[in-house]
Amino acid sequence: MQTYDFIIVGSGSAGSVVADKLSASGRFSVLVLEAGGTDQRFYVQMPLGYGKTFFDPAVNWNYKAEPDPGLAGNADHWPRGKLLGGSSSINAMVFIRGAREDFDAWAAAGNPGWGYDDLLPSFKAMEDNAAGADQWRGVGGPLHITDCSRAVHPLTKRYLAAAEQAGLPFNPDFNGAFQEGVGVYQITTRNGRRMSAARAFLRPAMKRSNVRVETNALATRILFEGKRAVGVEYE
Ligand SMILES: Cc1cc2nc3c(=O)[nH]c(=O)nc-3n(C[C@H](O)[C@H](O)[C@H](O)COP(=O)(O)OP(=O)(O)OC[C@H]3O[C@@H](n4cnc5c(N)ncnc54)[C@H](O)[C@@H]3O)c2cc1C
Incomplete structure (x- = not known):
């Protein structure tokens, strides 16, 4: 033993x-x-x-x-x-974080430190996002995230345009300011291999x-x- x-x-x-x-x-x-x-x-x-x-x-x-x-x-x-x-x-x-409302509900249920704003620094530190860093996203972390927004099939762009015509808002980043809407999600890959x-x-x-x-x-x-x-x- x-x-x-x-x-x-x-x-x-x-x-x-x-x-x-x-x-x-x-x-x-x-x-x-x-x-x-x-x-x-x-x-x-x-x-x-x-x-x-x-x-x-x-x-x-x-x-x-x-x-x-x-x-x-x-x-x-x-x-x-x-x-x-x-x-x-x-x-x-598919790399989409949990919904802000869920984390905030955990915090409100008596779990300090588990709200979305508390966790955001950890989310950012975890990732190495090919789209670059901003208020919501991080670079330099161990988990590489690929941004596919420019690599999608032309039909995807038509589909997104159709969704917008139907009244759904375009969302440039599901891990950004808001989660609802249509857009192209990011994925956990690096150089064509699963991350x-x-x-x-x-x-x-x-x-x-x-x-x-x-x-x-x-x-x-x-x-x-x-x-x-x-x-x-x-x-
Ligand atoms: C097909 C599929 C598609 C998914 N797609 C997405 C997606 O696109 N985006 C996303 O964010 N999430 C996705 N998920 C969910 C995400 O992958 C899981 O929520 C996450 O990996 C779970 O992590 P975990 O550590 O809880 O469990 P797991 O990652 O499942 O790890 C549990 C590990 O424990 C081992 N284990 C269990 N019992 C024992 C035991 N008694 N002894 C030793 N080892 C044991 C298992 O073999 C396994 O390796 C998907 C999941 C699946 C299955």
Whole structure:
């Protein structure tokens, strides 16, 4: 049995960021347990591979929802990533932050520091936005964001014009001053490759000697001493 200062179960979006932050100082040893395998796969790295990983049991838990009366009793397919980077390695890469109103509701419910204005500096610090920095967006962070607004198919521009004619406001940046309207969203890619949380946060952390990642490691139990979690059992 080995000991670590921190054990992270799951190397998904959250686990990747936490692994990076906890290991950055070099003072703590960090173990990451991931039930799935590597993200070094062609259809994970290539953005359009999204259509392939959507059902692939090699990288996807392939959950099924309960039958839904609103879907005439059908049970929906619920993909979730099962690999380094978790769902950020199989998701659709759309980069739109949560709605200001939701964060502000958290703060209003008695959680100081969770309002949108409180979080905005962290949002900006996280990103390296190809569109450049402004009041709402950041550059120089670990998560590269691609601005596709000039690269879209000509039909997209017609579609946006039609939407505006129908009365919907044009929105130049869904992470900007307001979120409603029509526009071209930004995506988490860099140089044509998927920018997962693993690529942005976990893989840089894996270069540190105080970080160990075990793949194909399914955590089965958290061990407690009293109210303190002291260990993890895994297969
Ligand atoms: C198909 C799809 C498309 C999406 N599209 C978008 C999009 O375009 N834009 C967007 O912002 N969001 C999108 N999302 C949502 C986004 O990817 C997720 O909300 C986010 O990645 C969730 O992060 P998480 O850390 O909570 O969980 P995950 O990233 O899912 O990480 C959980 C990790 O824990 C591992 N794990 C679970 N149980 C255990 C265990 N017992 N032991 C060890 N490891 C375990 C899993 O294998 C996984 O790697 C999409 C998601 C999917 C599935």
